[in-house]
Amino acid sequence: MTLLVAGTDTTPVTAEWAMSLLLNHPLVLKRARAELDHHVGHDRLAEEPDFVKLPYLQRIINETLWLFPAAPFLVPHESSNYCTIGGYDVPPSTMLIVNSWSIHRYPKVWEDPESSRPERFEGLEGEVEAYNFIPFGRGRRSCPGAGLANRVMGLALATLIQCFEWERISEEEVDLTKGTGLIMPKVKPLEAMCKARECILNVLSKL
Numbered sequence: 719m720t721l722l723v724a725g726t727d728t729t730p731v732t733a734e735w736a737m738s739l740l741l742n743h744p745l746v747l748k749r750a751r752a753e754l755d756h757h758v759g760h761d762r763l764a765e766e767p768d769f770v771k772l773p774y775l776q777r778i779i780n781e782t783l784w785l786f787p788a789a790p791f792l793v794p795h796e797s798s799n800y801c802t803i804g805g806y807d808v809p810p811s812t813m814l815i816v817n818s819w820s821i822h823r824y825p826k827v828w829e830d831p832e833s834s835r836p837e838r839f840e841g842l843e844g845e846v847e848a849y850n851f852i853p854f855g856r857g858r859r860s861c862p863g864a865g866l867a868n869r870v871m872g873l874a875l876a877t878l879i880q881c882f883e884w885e886r887i888s889e890e891e892v893d894l895t896k897g898t899g900l901i902m903p904k905v906k907p908l909e910a911m912c913k914a915r916e917c918i919l920n921v922l923s924k925l
């Protein structure tokens with residue numbers, strides 16, 4: 719049951735935030751498409767083994783998880799012993815809630831925390847754990863689906879970017895207001911316009 723609840727909405731919600739950010743930052747979208755065109759080409763869809771050659775796509779995923787972590791308060795934890803956190807004495811059996819949203823936007827740790835810049839993850843591959851980046855939690859109870867979620871998001875975003883031209887439905891930026899709920903949804907579901915890319919019609923017609 720936990721697997722179903724934790725694994726169903728989190729990934730699509732994150733993909734929706736990612737597409738919303740890309741529509742508001744067409745240059746980032748253009749760069750992601752150029753990376754895909756260069757390393758995957760126009761004769762097939764991106765596959766998992768391609769990911770090592772697609773660092774910018776991974777930075778876009780990281781940036782999305784960083785700005786809009788699907789579980790912004792992780793899952794409540796409980797202290798098993800006396801401990802001290804940030805100078806506070808915490809007795810055993812205390813419910814502890816970690817606010818990843820605030821940690822990700824903490825200006826003493828992250829430069830320019832409110833803006834969307836996938837480039838901030840450049841050079842941090844494999845080191846992000848040391849940089850207060852905890853969209854999947856940390857430690858023994860961290861998300862067991864992190865690897866799967868990263869791969870599914872990678873494949874979904876790569877396919878959407880590779881196969882379609884994307885545009886906002888108006889000049890106005892996509893509304894990035896976050897809604898309430900355990901899994902952070904958008905207040906307004908994303909609406910966008912897309913058109914199949916000429917160069918990929920051949921691949922699409924064989925699906």
Ligand code: HEM
Pocket residue numbers: 720721724725726728729732783787788789792793794852853854855856858859860861862863864866867
């Ligand atoms: C973007 C996608 C996802 C995000 C952001 C996410 C995030 C999280 C977070 C923050 C936690 C709590 C970690 C903690 O409290 O330290 C968690 C727990 C969990 N997640 Fe995910 N998750 C995602 C996708 C998935 C998927 C695809 C699955 C399974 C197929 C999954 C299964 C679980 C389970 C079973 C737990 C509970 C682990 C435990 O209590 O020991 N998650 N996830």
